[in-house]
Amino acid sequence: MKILIVDDEGPARRRLRELLADVAADFPHTVAGEAVNGVEALALAQTLQPGLILTDMQMPRMGGLELARHLLKLDAPPAVIFVTAHDEFALAAFEVHALDYLMKPVRAERLLDSLRKAAARITPAADAAAALAEAAADARRHFSISERGRITLVPVDDVIYLRAELKYVTVHTQAREYLLEESLTRLEEEFAARFIRIHRNALVAKNRISGFEKGTAPEADAPGEKAGEAAGDAAPQWLVVLRDCAEKLPVSRRQWSAVKELARGHG
């Protein structure tokens, strides 16, 4: 089995290598590579195609839990074993959902146990995704978009707004837009600190809002808008003006008070 080691601390990676060498007789494997954070690991996972990833939890740029969530988008996701120094919040969720983890400092016997279990078990991706979402205390820092079998990471910081289309959510950045297979409601919950709902079908990055103006939104900008909610097609409504984005998005009446409060809070 090919194994990928992910940890931002050199000594921790070296220790895992040593321990893996110790158990090599009982669990034949090769260490395919090492990565120092989740972003690097995700790229390596796609080229090296390891069967198993041993990953630290807290790392710069992308931690272990977020890495595991993005890995699920791969056609054949590798098994993941988390290696953590101490993380009470995540450990509770790991126990509940039987996700595999090791405590640092790692013992060779425990490592061998986990390797065998991981090799034997296949968790359905949907279950794993739910478990991981629950274990993660923080919002992801990237959206992962699968395009033609590759995973593209879009930093959440780059996203200006998210809009629900018929089956997908479109992710709009300054450069381009992406299709994301997730529900807008879930996204709203996860990223409540960063995005605000301005309309039944749209979340906008709070720090991109530069102002509001009264106007009529072009019909095309409000797909799925029911006649009832629009309350008369010609009536002017509030539009959000966004930095780095030519498009102005309509604010629904239902969301206007929340949005207005945010705008006031910004001064």
Add this chain to the structure above:
Amino acid sequence: MESIQRRDRPNHQPTLPDFCSLGMALRILLLGNLGLALMALAVAQPVTAGAWIERVAAGAVLLEPVLIASLVVLCPLRRWLNRLGYRAGVALVIGIEMTITFGVAWFTGSIGGDLQRADYVRDMLVAGVVSGLLLYYFYLRERAFSPAVSEARLMALQARIRPHFLFNSLTAVLSLMRAEPRRAERALEDLADLFRALLREERRVVRLADEIAVCKRYLDIETLRLGERLQTVWRVDEGALSAAVPPLMLQPLVENAVHHGIEPQSLPGTVEIDVRLRGGQIEISIINPRVEGNTEPPGRSGNHMALDNVKERLALLFDLEAHLETFEDAASYKVRITLPVTPVRDEVRGEVRGEENKEARGGVQVERRSVPRIAPGQPASEPRKTDT
């Protein structure tokens, strides 16, 4: 020794306030003048602003010299008064206040010449009652800020040691065992020293040099884990090294700097620690890079807990004479501590107070003197009595 101290604590005797400290002096001046303003309000006739101001002015002629003379007299007498025991001390302070009041009243009377005998008696009685009330206020205040309280603060801080740090350090040491056993040995010794310092109880002050040594041990271990990602720059004025500081004043702040400024980044970052003597004060700055998008919710980070804790213990030890401020700009985050230069040997108020209590009780103090702790790099001959 620990058990002896545990038994002692409930008997902690009240002591007179430190009349020499800036904080106490300010409080005495402020409360004295506030009292005057209120009393003038009560006796002003007719009740108009003009009459009130007149009364205040008339009172101030007497009050201000009395307050200032009191501070000048009581400051040098403080240690002697404390040695007499609290009750006798209180009685004497009240006596001294009445005498000063008489003296000042007599003097101003001899200039102005229109004070009558009843006024002397009245002024002295007022001075006695007001001194008594002030001393009672300071007694309550001291009880709220007793050594037991500051010790509880220290223990809260000790309980905050990040488990991540311990387990990651142990992993780092284990990783050295096979390839570089000697480095592993050193790292374990560093870890032992650090934890000894972190877990030590019962110290009200340490030398700044000792606190810096603890930080350096800590940074050595972190460097082992983080490698070149952690760069440190120290600038230390030698003259500040013997000053008294609360234990674990710097280490938690340096740990915060590493945790928030270095760990979340892939690229190397620098933690700067600056210790300067500036106009009779020590200014310590700890600067770390600010990491974009690393806005942890305050509840989850130990950041504020450590900051508040250090701030509180500085206040307990130095009252108004020490400050802790934080600054941030787009690129960096800085904590700055300003504190007075007080040699460990004496003059740290809480410490002196504690010593005197022990002297009053006897016994314990002798044992303590017989085992002075010698800090590395310090001549053994210098008597040090404050470490416990």
